[in-house]
Amino acid sequence: MKQYICDQCRCLIDGHRYSVRIELQSIPEPAPITEADLDQDSLDQIADEIAMMDSTADFHLPENRTKKMALDLCPACARKYEKDPLGRESRNRFPISPN
Secondary structure, three states: OOOEEOOOOOOEEOOOOEEEEEEEEOOOOOOOOOHHHHHOOHHHHHHHHHHHOOOHHHOOOOOOOEEEEEEEEOHHHHHHHHHOOOOOOOOOOOOOOOO
């Protein structure tokens, strides 16, 4: 039988477990389109760039990786996660003196 350990509290999960799946994506902001962009002949520009390349190995796309994570939680930690998924309430906050 496979045993699972809670990724939050590190206790052995007996019986019912919860799975949390998180996907982190980089979403770049598109550049605004100007009148000058509309006036350009894009096909000529693309053809010029392809002609300048010696091979396709020189072509690099910007890195927009997606990171996926999976967590196993015990029932108690799953309830805490459901109430506060980003952990904002559980962070230690120090009172700031008005002085």
